[in-house]
Amino acid sequence: MKKITITIICLTTFAVTKMYAQTAAKEKAEALAAEFNKEKNKHKVKNGITTEVHEVIEAKPDFRDNLASYAGTYELNGAGDRLVFRYSNHNWNGDYIQLQDSKEIKKGILNNITIESALLTATIQYTDGKTAPIEGVFINRFKNGEKTPGLGVREVLDLSNGFITDKAFYKKMEQ
Numbered sequence: 335m336k337k338i339t340i341t342i343i344c345l346t347t348f349a350v351t352k353m354y355a356q357t358a359a360k361e362k363a364e365a366l367a368a369e370f371n372k373e374k375n376k377h378k379v380k381n382g383i384t385t386e387v388h389e390v391i392e393a394k395p396d397f398r399d400n401l402a403s404y405a406g407t408y409e410l411n412g413a414g415d416r417l418v419f420r421y422s423n424h425n426w427n428g429d430y431i432q433l434q435d436s437k438e439i440k441k442g443i444l445n446n447i448t449i450e451s452a453l454l455t456a457t458i459q460y461t462d463g464k465t466a467p468i469e470g471v472f473i474n475r476f477k478n479g480e481k482t483p484g485l486g487v488r489e490v491l492d493l494s495n496g497f498i499t500d501k502a503f504y505k506k507m508e509q
Contacts, residue, residue, distance in 0.1 A: 359451035363395040366453070366471040370486045370503060393473040393486060393503075395452040404449055404472055408485045408504035417485065417504055419447070430458050444468070454485065475503060 370393035378385045398404065405421040414433025419426060428444035442460040454470040470487035485504040 359453045360395075360397070363397075363451050363453040363471045366469070366488060367393045367395045367473045367486060369393075369488065369501065370473060370475065390476075390478060392476045394476070396472040396474050396483060397452050398472075401449050404454075407507040409507050410502055410504050415502075415504075416507075417444070417487075419444070428456070430460075473503075 370391070372389075372391040374387070374389040374391075376385075376387040376389075402421040405419050408417045408419070409415070416431040416433075416438075417428060418431060419428040426444075426447035426449065428447060429440055430442040430444060431438050432441050433439075440461065442458040444456045445459050447454070447456040449472075452472045454468070454472065456468050458466045458468055460466070468487060470485050473484060473486045475482045475484055475486075483506045485506070487502050487504060488500065
């Protein structure tokens, strides 16, 4: 009887811990996705004509049961930077690629990739030996109602166009 009670307590503790970890990851994914929300209002008067533009960008975490469906190529809009994720035999691997002079150059390998509740964590091992942590969230980005799936990344990245950014949206490319 004592062994059964101890087994039940251990299994309950494990289940509660697992459930709490998933809830924490989900909440973090929602908070990180909210960082990609924006609202822009532009008002311009030219030659007596008033032009107003109202743009709403809303990002929501893209929670999926099948984690392998996150695999693919994600491209930074217009900059030529790409993150490529591959899923095989329950393992993730990936590359950080930049486009220079119309040629793809592998800038780094993504290591220690984990995805939980749309939340991505990994480490970029650059070709020069340096490493950098990367954190992001798979999101559906709605711009004035139009949906674009992708990956919101919040880390310092040295982009191919010479800019350094701390937050970027990578659009999922069609396979």
